[in-house]
Amino acid sequence: MFGLETDIFILLFICILCACAFEFVNGFHDTANAVATVIYTNSLKPTTAVVWSGFCNFLGVILGGIAVAMGIVNLLPVELLIDQNIYHSIAMVLALLLSAIIWNFGTWYFGLPASSSHTLIGSILGVGLAFSMMPEAADGAGVNWTKATEIFASLLLSPLVGFSLAVVLMFALRRALSKEAREQVFSEPKKTQEPPTWIRAILILTCTGVSFFHGNNDGQKGVGLVMLILIGVVPAYFSLNDQIDPRMVKDNLVAIEQTVSKIDTTLLGIEDKKRLAKVNGSTEDLMKVISAADSAGHIEPNARLEARRDILVINSSLKKLMDSESVSMSDQDKKIIKENTDDKKGLRRLTDYAPFWVVLMISLSLGLGTMVGWKRIVVTVGEKIGKSHLTYAQGASAELVASMGIGIASGFGLPVSTTHMLSSGIAGTMVASKGIKNLQAKTVRNILMAWVLTLPVSIFLSFTLYVFFRWIF
Numbered sequence: 001m002f003g004l005e006t007d008i009f010i011l012l013f014i015c016i017l018c019a020c021a022f023e024f025v026n027g028f029h030d031t032a033n034a035v036a037t038v039i040y041t042n043s044l045k046p047t048t049a050v051v052w053s054g055f056c057n058f059l060g061v062i063l064g065g066i067a068v069a070m071g072i073v074n075l076l077p078v079e080l081l082i083d084q085n086i087y088h089s090i091a092m093v094l095a096l097l098l099s100a101i102i103w104n105f106g107t108w109y110f111g112l113p114a115s116s117s118h119t120l121i122g123s124i125l126g127v128g129l130a131f132s133m134m135p136e137a138a139d140g141a142g143v144n145w146t147k148a149t150e151i152f153a154s155l156l157l158s159p160l161v162g163f164s165l166a167v168v169l170m171f172a173l174r175r176a177l178s179k180e181a182r183e184q185v186f187s188e189p190k191k192t193q194e195p196p197t198w199i200r201a202i203l204i205l206t207c208t209g210v211s212f213f214h215g216n217n218d219g220q221k222g223v224g225l226v227m228l229i230l231i232g233v234v235p236a237y238f239s240l241n242d243q244i245d246p247r248m249v250k251d252n253l254v255a256i257e258q259t260v261s262k263i264d265t266t267l268l269g270i271e272d273k274k275r276l277a278k279v280n281g282s283t284e285d286l287m288k289v290i291s292a293a294d295s296a297g298h299i300e301p302n303a304r305l306e307a308r309r310d311i312l313v314i315n316s317s318l319k320k321l322m323d324s325e326s327v328s329m330s331d332q333d334k335k336i337i338k339e340n341t342d343d344k345k346g347l348r349r350l351t352d353y354a355p356f357w358v359v360l361m362i363s364l365s366l367g368l369g370t371m372v373g374w375k376r377i378v379v380t381v382g383e384k385i386g387k388s389h390l391t392y393a394q395g396a397s398a399e400l401v402a403s404m405g406i407g408i409a410s411g412f413g414l415p416v417s418t419t420h421m422l423s424s425g426i427a428g429t430m431v432a433s434k435g436i437k438n439l440q441a442k443t444v445r446n447i448l449m450a451w452v453l454t455l456p457v458s459i460f461l462s463f464t465l466y467v468f469f470r471w472i473f
Contacts, residue, residue: 027369060215
């Protein structure tokens with residue numbers, strides 16, 4: 001298959017299996033974020049809640065697009081990594097996958113709602129940093145720090161947003177509801193007794209939203225992982241989208257060339273001149289590769305790699321040029337460049353994609369994982385963050401904030417932590433109810449410790465494993 005030697009094919013299979021394992025672990029690690037509130041408010045039986053959550057996670061991956069997945073893929077400068085020895089590519093993906101699985105499984109075992117997103121990002125950064133120290137790394141490049149900064153910002157803001165919005169929503173509910181409704185909503189659930197129908201409907205709806213958007217966001221991370229594996233190990237087959245005729249982007253290249261030619265080079269600094277030269281050179285190369293395609297639009301395997309590299313270089317260089325103060329460019333010209341480099345009708349429709357079988361495989365892994373192993377973290381989320389039992393209002397507020405936050409982040413293609421959003425949301429509802437004294441200090445301290453340690457530990461694990469696998473291979 002793919003013309004690979006038997007040992008490489010076996011390693012490729014192991015890598016993809018590990019990606020599915022990561023998503024499976026992610027499923028049962030993060031299930032609590034969706035089902036804890038409906039279980040602890042007696043809105044759904046545990047088995048029903050978990051199965052429903054698994055199904056919604058499955059749908060979230062299938063219908064979620066690939067914007068977040070491409071954010072994961074573009075965290076590493078793939079245009080550089082595809083040049084390395086194929087065994088080195090396998091070492092890279094095995095290191096980041098195993099380190100992510102180890103930390104995820106460990107935090108689940110101890111019942112800590114740590115972030116799978118932080119774990120994955122840290123693992124990718126670890127192998128990127130390790131690769132930057134290898135002799136084949138061009139200019140020491142191993143991490144796309146521009147993309148990493150965007151992701152760090154989204155991961156850092158998610159718990160703050162979750163906590164703050166939950167507090168605001170709780171106060172808004174107190175003011176908006178009538179006295180009778182307020183007494184119902186802010187009361188503690190009675191054992192074995194279902195909540196009022198309208199409250200139960202809201203809680204089930206918010207559980208559905210969190211589950212769907214968790215699949216939408218976290219599932220895409222698994223899709224991104226598999227695409228990293230496929231591009232790194234068999235780039236000749238997966239570096240470009242076979243479903244699109246590459247000759248269709250000729251008009252995009254012409255528009256980019258015409259727009260870039262308007263830039264006044266006399267005002268540019270040294271770095272901007274280099275970026276402009278990269279854009280012009282890559283545009284010219286890409287046009288030659290596309291023009292050399294056969295009558296069916298097929299490009300030679302080696303030329304496909306060049307085409308992918310050219311597209312990524314054009315896109316990243318143009319972004320930096322548009323952000324530079326020394327580049328004089330009208331808003332209309334910037335709009336033209338964005339339209340002709342995007343993933344819908346621009347150049348990146350050739351590179352930003354995922355085959356349906358990848359999406360289906362990850363959705364099944366996440367959905368099945370959601371249905372097992374959920375109890376440990378559900379207990380932490382439902383009983384140990386606050387000193388009092390979850391009320392209906394607290395459950396609905398935390399879930400609503402989490403689903404909205406994750407959904408918005410997915411729309412912008414940013415990976416955020418479902419765990420952070422919901423755990424901080426529950427903490428916010430506890431504080432809004434009875435003040436900060438209503439938080440269990442030991443649990444909050446343990447969760448914060450897990451959050452703080454996740455990035456450095458996963459970076460260290462993947463860095464070490466990558467160096468070890470490089471030595472073995």
